[in-house]
Amino acid sequence: MVNPIAGRIQEWSSSSGMDDVVVKLAICLFTSFPLNALMKRLPDKRVNLKCWYIVAVSAFYLFGVLNILNGFFTLFISTMFTYCITRFYRSRFMPYLNFVVVMGHLALNHIDAQFLNSREPSELDITGAQMVLVMKLTSFAWSYYDGSLTDYSNLTPYQKAKAVKKHPSLLHFLAYAFFYPSLFTGPSFDYADFESWLNCEVFRDLPDAHKPKHRWTSKDPNHRRQIPKCGMFVLWRVFQGLFWISLSFAAPKYVSLDNVFSTKFMQKSFLYRIHYLFALSFTFRLKYYAAWTISEASCILCGLGYNGYDAKTGQIKWDRVRNIDIWRFEMASNTHEGLEAWNMNTNKWLKYYVYLRVAKPGSKPGFRSTLFTFLTSAFWHGTRPGYYLVFATGALYQTCGKIFRRNLRPLFLAADGSSLPSKVIYDIICFYVTKISFGYLVQPFVILELPKSIYCWGTVYFCIHLGIAATFFAFKGPFSKQLVGFLKAHHPVNIAARAEKEAIESAGSLSDILKAKQDYEQEEAAKGMHLGIPEADFDKATLDEAMRDFGNFRKAYEEWRADKGLEIEEENLQKAYENFRNELASGVSSRRASFSEYSPKPIKKNQ
Numbered sequence: 377m378v379n380p381i382a383g384r385i386q387e388w389s390s391s392s393g394m395d396d397v398v399v400k401l402a403i404c405l406f407t408s409f410p411l412n413a414l415m416k417r418l419p420d421k422r423v424n425l426k427c428w429y430i431v432a433v434s435a436f437y438l439f440g441v442l443n444i445l446n447g448f449f450t451l452f453i454s455t456m457f458t459y460c461i462t463r464f465y466r467s468r469f470m471p472y473l474n475f476v477v478v479m480g481h482l483a484l485n486h487i488d489a490q491f492l493n494s495r496e497p498s499e500l501d502i503t504g505a506q507m508v509l510v511m512k513l514t515s516f517a518w519s520y521y522d523g524s525l526t527d528y529s530n531l532t533p534y535q536k537a538k539a540v541k542k543h544p545s546l547l548h549f550l551a552y553a554f555f556y557p558s559l560f561t562g563p564s565f566d567y568a569d570f571e572s573w574l575n576c577e578v579f580r581d582l583p584d585a586h587k588p589k590h591r592w593t594s595k596d597p598n599h600r601r602q603i604p605k606c607g608m609f610v611l612w613r614v615f616q617g618l619f620w621i622s623l624s625f626a627a628p629k630y631v632s633l634d635n636v637f638s639t640k641f642m643q644k645s646f647l648y649r650i651h652y653l654f655a656l657s658f659t660f661r662l663k664y665y666a667a668w669t670i671s672e673a674s675c676i677l678c679g680l681g682y683n684g685y686d687a688k689t690g691q692i693k694w695d696r697v698r699n700i701d702i703w704r705f706e707m708a709s710n711t712h713e714g715l716e717a718w719n720m721n722t723n724k725w726l727k728y729y730v731y732l733r734v735a736k737p738g739s740k741p742g743f744r745s746t747l748f749t750f751l752t753s754a755f756w757h758g759t760r761p762g763y764y765l766v767f768a769t770g771a772l773y774q775t776c777g778k779i780f781r782r783n784l785r786p787l788f789l790a791a792d793g794s795s796l797p798s799k800v801i802y803d804i805i806c807f808y809v810t811k812i813s814f815g816y817l818v819q820p821f822v823i824l825e826l827p828k829s830i831y832c833w834g835t836v837y838f839c840i841h842l843g844i845a846a847t848f849f850a851f852k853g854p855f856s857k858q859l860v861g862f863l864k865a866h867h868p869v870n871i872a873a874r875a876e877k878e879a880i881e882s883a884g885s886l887s888d889i890l891k892a893k894q895d896y897e898q899e900e901a902a903k904g905m906h907l908g909i910p911e912a913d914f915d916k917a918t919l920d921e922a923m924r925d926f927g928n929f930r931k932a933y934e935e936w937r938a939d940k941g942l943e944i945e946e947e948n949l950q951k952a953y954e955n956f957r958n959e960l961a962s963g964v965s966s967r968r969a970s971f972s973e974y975s976p977k978p979i980k981k982n983q
Contacts, residue, residue, distance in 0.1 A: 381440045397500050401560060404437045405670050408557045409614070412678040416603045420576045427551035427574070434554035447502035450485060451509055454478050455553040458513040462520045463543050464952035471733070474517040479755065482510050486758040504560060507756060511564035511725045512553060516540065518729050519567055530737040534728055538568040548574070557674035561667040563699040563721045565680070573680045576602040582685045582692070603679035604692060613673035617666050624662035631655045633822065636832055650836045654815030660822050668699045697721065709807040711770075711777050714814065726753055762820030762829050769841065770817055776847040780806075783851065783863045791872035816840045 389399040411433055418426055438448045461474050485503045515538075522531055523541035531539070544552070544567070552570045572578040579587070579602040588605050633656060635641055641649065675681045675697045683696035701717040708714035716723065731749045735741040754767040788799035816836065820829035833841070850859055864870055 379440065379443045381443075385441065400442050400500065401667075403441055404556075404560060405667070405674070408433075408674040409610075409677060412557060412674055416678050420602050423574055424547060427547045430551040430555055431547070434556040434559055437556055437559065442500050444500055444502060447500060447505070450481075450502050450506060451554070454481050454506065454509060454513060455550065457481075458517055459546065459549050461952070462517050464955045466524075466951070468521070471514070471517040471521045475514050478510050478513050479752075482506050483755065483759065490759055500560070503758070508558065508560070508562045508564050509553060510756065511562075511722065511729075512567075515564070515725060515729050516552075516567045518733060532728070532732065535732075538566045538728075540567055540571075544571070557678060557680070558671050558697070561671045563668065563672060563675065563697045564725060565697050565721065569680070569696060573682070578682055579603065579679070582682075604682070606676055606679075606681075606692070606694060609694060610673045610677045613669055613676065617670035617673065620662050620666035620669060624659070624666060627659040627662060631659050636819075636835060637828070642835060646836065650812060650816070650839065653819060653832075653836065654812055657815040657818045660818060665700065665702055669702075672697060672699060707807075708810060709803055710781070710810055711774050711813075714810065722753075760824040761826040762822070762824040765820040765826070765829055766817055769844070772844050772848075773813060773817065773840065776844055779847060779851050783860060786867040786869060787863065789868060791868045793869075796868075813840050 385399055385403065386396055389396045415426060415429055418429065438444060457477055458474055461470060461477075465473070482503065485506060489501055489503055519535075519538045520540045520543065522528075522535050523539035525531075528536055528539075548571070551574075552567055555570070558564070569578070582602075582604060587602060631652070636652070636656070641652075644652075672681065676694045681694045681696050681698075683693040685692055699719060699721050701720070704717035705714055708717060726749050730752045731741055731745045734745045734748045750767055750771060754763050757763045785802065788796050788802045790796055816833065817840065819832045823829045823832060850856065
């Protein structure tokens with residue numbers, strides 16, 4: 377069947393010389409703004425009407441603009457699997473099983489895109505939208521599991537805040553999964569945030585003075601619509617997105633990946649080549665800056681980006697679904713700062729729904745959590761060799777960064793932790809090295825192919841890899857104790873500690889009091905919390921720790937199997953099937969299929 381909308385779009389793209397997929401995505405991104413302006417004016421209490429509106433617009437995008445029936449079924453299958461398994465399968469293994477199936481479905485599509493390439497050139501690669509959906513579905517499964525627990529003691533404050541205590545209706549869940557402003561490019565968000573926005577509960581802290589009046593949705597002239605005005609803020613974000621789009625079209629005329637594989641490139645100096653890779657990495661980021669900025673602006677316009685009202689400043693925060701802090705990323709002086717500002721919602725997903733979930737409840741995440749987090753991140757991106765080159769090298773590079781911060785950075789800090797004048801030099805060097813290293817590291821992320829990725833790194837003589845090897849040899853090799861000891865002896869804080877120790881020893885009767893004070897201060901300084909996704913810590917993640925971690929895992933599995941765990945899960949699956957069949961039968965007899973009255977029982981710990 378001929379699609380007149382897709383046909384007209386193809387004519388536009390052919391006449392303009394632009395790619396079909398780019399034109400279609402641009403239409404979906406920019407038409408979401410007037411559609412959002414209409415949606416935010418729907419009556420606040422008409423929640424189902426909003427959901428039908430969201431689903432209808434998504435259907436228009438998928439079937440009318442993009443014309444991807446197979447892509448729709450891909451997203452729909454994963455969505456319905458998560459909906460059914462969370463609704464009917466009452467077991468502590470439910471979120472794990474959901475994670476495996478949904479990620480496995482994504483992996484099959486990654487493999488299909490890499491080896492089979494069965495889609496048409498003008499057809500959108502649905503794996504991008506599926507990656508966003510996987511974050512939503514896996515986070516929902518965990519949040520619903522959290523909400524079904526009777527004991528919240530092992531949950532973090534974030535997990536408690538995002539817990540879902542009542543299973544949503546099918547209509548509400550489809551609206552969440554197919555939320556059109558972020559359907560193809562993200563950002564991802566938790567169901568608790570979506571439900572709070574849908575019911576307008578998220579705006580309860582906003583003073584009435586900041587709420588616009590209804591014009592035609594209420595007879596009461598004093599009644600105010602909940603979603604506040606944000607037109608100028610959104611307009612500024614759109615201008616930013618258009619700026620990044622313009623740069624993304626202009627930059628390839630001056631900096632292109634094809635030049636790296638030309639014979640003239642190797643005739644240039646080493647300094648030219650390494651800085652060219654840095655400039656090239658910047659051009660790679662432009663399309664992400666554009667897509668994420670515009671999609672975030674779309675979410676802000678409909679109110680989903682609202683993140684509270686600051687009574688002190690009188691300002692509204694619109695960063696609930698922020699996915700990129702461009703200035704912070706570009707100005708980052710180390711890898712940790714850069715990654716915290718890049719793809720922020722993915723980092724949040726990896727931390728709260730992978731890193732903390734792999735660890736045993738009540739215990740501190742260790743090697744197993746770190747390993748699974750990095751493997752999930754790489755596997756989520758795809759099966760191309762370039763991804764694994766970047767993540768493996770990046771893990772080693774992050775470890776080098778920790779080594780330098782631990783051993784070199786204290787040389788430029790005073791005993792009280794304040795910066796010495798010489799720290800400016802240290803910061804400039806770190807900033808420069810970080811930018812150059814990022815430019816080197818990310819090339820395989822775009823090239824994807826193994827031989828070309830190795831060749832690209834070879835054009836600059838694998839300088840970053842050599843730097844990593846030299847760092848490990850210096851700080852982990854046969855002379856590491858002497859080097860580390862020499863550096864620590866010159867740390868101002870250690871010099872001050874030695875002087876204080878000498879003063880304590882000569883203080884007479886006051887020595888016990890001063891020593892107790894010193895021990896307390898050292899204990900407080902040792903406390904801290906590492907936020908964000910974990911860094912690869914090869915100091916702690918030794919082979920012995922890994923073997924101990926997996927030994928505990930195997931022991932736990934043997935105990936579970938000895939306690940008839942397999943039989944229990946077979947019973948749970950059988951009950952899930954019976955519940956599904958009974959509810960489907962009752963839905964047919966009453967001509968209803970909304971599933972809106974479902975209220976599950978709490979999940980018991982012994983299940």
